[in-house]
Amino acid sequence: MKKTFREKFVARCGAKVKKHKWLKFPMAIYMTVVLLAYHTGRNLVDNGKRYSCAVLLLLFLVVGSSFAMPESLDRQGEEAALLAGGAQLAAEQEVNEAEVAVIDIETDDMETYDDVALLSDVELDTYTLEEILESNSDYRNLVETVENETAAAGMPESDYSDYVFDASDWRLILINKQHSIPEDYTFPLGTITGSMQCDERILEELLAMMQAAKDDGVDLVVCSPYRDYNRQTYLFEKKITRYMNAGMSYMDAYKTASMSTTSPNASEHRIGLAIDFYSSSYLRLDTGFADTAAGQWLAAHSYEYGFILRYPEGKEYITGIGYEPWHFRYVGVEAATVITEKGITLEEFWEDL
Numbered sequence: 001m002k003k004t005f006r007e008k009f010v011a012r013c014g015a016k017v018k019k020h021k022w023l024k025f026p027m028a029i030y031m032t033v034v035l036l037a038y039h040t041g042r043n044l045v046d047n048g049k050r051y052s053c054a055v056l057l058l059l060f061l062v063v064g065s066s067f068a069m070p071e072s073l074d075r076q077g078e079e080a081a082l083l084a085g086g087a088q089l090a091a092e093q094e095v096n097e098a099e100v101a102v103i104d105i106e107t108d109d110m111e112t113y114d115d116v117a118l119l120s121d122v123e124l125d126t127y128t129l130e131e132i133l134e135s136n137s138d139y140r141n142l143v144e145t146v147e148n149e150t151a152a153a154g155m156p157e158s159d160y161s162d163y164v165f166d167a168s169d170w171r172l173i174l175i176n177k178q179h180s181i182p183e184d185y186t187f188p189l190g191t192i193t194g195s196m197q198c199d200e201r202i203l204e205e206l207l208a209m210m211q212a213a214k215d216d217g218v219d220l221v222v223c224s225p226y227r228d229y230n231r232q233t234y235l236f237e238k239k240i241t242r243y244m245n246a247g248m249s250y251m252d253a254y255k256t257a258s259m260s261t262t263s264p265n266a267s268e269h270r271i272g273l274a275i276d277f278y279s280s281s282y283l284r285l286d287t288g289f290a291d292t293a294a295g296q297w298l299a300a301h302s303y304e305y306g307f308i309l310r311y312p313e314g315k316e317y318i319t320g321i322g323y324e325p326w327h328f329r330y331v332g333v334e335a336a337t338v339i340t341e342k343g344i345t346l347e348e349f350w351e352d353l
């Protein structure tokens with residue numbers, strides 16, 4: 001009868017131990033290891049089909065559960081999903097997490113404002129008409145001259161329906177997120193008072209408007225007119241830093257900041273044609289200004305002096321900026337009259353230019 005491997009192996013080892021008694025202990029260990037390996041191998045070979053079936057079944061269960069319950073994917077589960085070809089599911093999950101993070105940060109200022117960075121800025125300078133006129137006697141003379149001229153000639157002509165507008169007119173320049181300030185743009189910078197500046201060419205009408213409001217019993221306070229590049233950049237970068245501190249990448253922080261604050265190259269304040277107004281009884285830049293006497297006077301009369309409410313309510317989808325009843329833009333009396341009468345924005349005005 002043919003001997004098995006086990007019998008031959010034991011017999012051979014037994015013979016060796018008989019010859020050398022000292023081999024008894026190491027031989028016992030050697031035999032155990034060899035026989036264990038031999039039997040495990042035999043077992044695997046004999047039951048190969050059963051084991052492969054079990055492995056396949058296990059793999060199938062892992063793959064199946066990854067597709068059936070994508071919402072259960074978490075950081076640990078992502079590995080299994082990737083192995084099972086679920087890379088796309090994992091990627092979508094990451095995008096959703098990023099969106100949630102943006103929404104969390106945005107809840108405190110969901111609206112998009114040109115001046116939002118200023119809303120919490122405490123370094124604002126503000127001046128009333130009296131303070132401006134006291135600081136510069138030329139301005140007092142100028143305002144008096146305009147008043148006398150208006151009294152002599154009556155109200156200026158108000159029908160500009162036939163007026164021919166010129167797209168290269170400096171007063172009409174369109175600045176927004178799609179139209180940034182031309183790199184070679186220059187303008188004469190005039191001083192309102194102290195460090196407060198604006199385009200020199202709008203000073204006369206700005207002061208005349210403030211005087212007219214005062215004559216009607218309304219105190220307008222000028223705030224934040226011209227902001228230079230450094231100032232606007234500082235406000236914008238402050239916003240980016242805030243988002244990055246909240247865990248955003250620079251690119252995400254930049255995108256989110258431009259949704260809620262005007263980037264330096266898209267702000268009318270940088271070209272000296274935008275003025276933000278307070279009233280002495282309402283020293284805040286928020287939509288409540290619209291209900292003040294100053295807000296209502298400006299909404300009704302600013303066009304007579306060439307200013308328009310630049311970011312009206314209900315036109316946010318066109319201007320890309322939230323309602324700002326305090327932000328007025330000089331466009332000249334002709335364009336301001338047409339824009340106000342038609343109830344359109346500067347963007348819409350340009351469509352017909």
Ligand SMILES: [Zn+2]
Nearest residue numbers: 114115276327
């Ligand atoms: Zn503004």
